[in-house]
Amino acid sequence: MPKYKLVCFDVDGILIDNLKFSWQVFHDYFQTDRHRREDSKKKFLSGEITYLQWADHDINLWKEKNAKKGDFFRAISHLKLMEGAIETLNELKRKGLKLAVISGSLNIILEKFIPNYNEFFDDVFISRIYFDEDGCISRVEATEFDMDAKALALKKIAEREKLSLKECVFVGDYLNDLKIIQEAGLGIAFNCEHDELKKAADVVIGKKDLREILKFIL
Numbered sequence: 001m002p003k004y005k006l007v008c009f010d011v012d013g014i015l016i017d018n019l020k021f022s023w024q025v026f027h028d029y030f031q032t033d034r035h036r037r038e039d040s041k042k043k044f045l046s047g048e049i050t051y052l053q054w055a056d057h058d059i060n061l062w063k064e065k066n067a068k069k070g071d072f073f074r075a076i077s078h079l080k081l082m083e084g085a086i087e088t089l090n091e092l093k094r095k096g097l098k099l100a101v102i103s104g105s106l107n108i109i110l111e112k113f114i115p116n117y118n119e120f121f122d123d124v125f126i127s128r129i130y131f132d133e134d135g136c137i138s139r140v141e142a143t144e145f146d147m148d149a150k151a152l153a154l155k156k157i158a159e160r161e162k163l164s165l166k167e168c169v170f171v172g173d174y175l176n177d178l179k180i181i182q183e184a185g186l187g188i189a190f191n192c193e194h195d196e197l198k199k200a201a202d203v204v205i206g207k208k209d210l211r212e213i214l215k216f217i218l
């Protein structure tokens, strides 16, 4: 039986290549107002507004631009799946591990690049945008589990599955993954440019092929 029972993945920069922040990609595509964007980010970072208020604010900027479903998919056409991603998910599944996504990214990204993602992942913590028949944004469910709260999502799954955090793995690349990488039994910094995260991780992988994580987990 493998030592680890649950593997959780970040999305931007981990399952998906050429990508740091999916939200930024959409802001760039829809050419939203940089000042309003930075203002809301500042307010979030200073604690003036919550993460959900920040997300709502930024999604409203897209709504103002009359962003349609097709536009969202066009905006991410230059991205690609991380090398070895599907093989890695298949192999972990085959070995009987539970898989999850814990990400501040958007459902649109997973839908485009891993349309059958529900077959791989037992839990998907991510922000979701829904569209009506005309392709307009009809509903938004921003995740409560980004930044330090990613660790709470990990604890939620572990508790339900009766696992200790020692049996859990997290794979991430950015500073919002710091807390969860510290909490997971095996924290893997993958495709990561941040020394603080690399230092906190148990394993650092520079080669951009997700299969590289397998030897540390299985």
Ligand SMILES: [Mg+2]
Residues within 6 Å of the ligand: 010, 011, 012, 013, 014, 020, 172, 173, 174
């Ligand atoms: Mg990331």
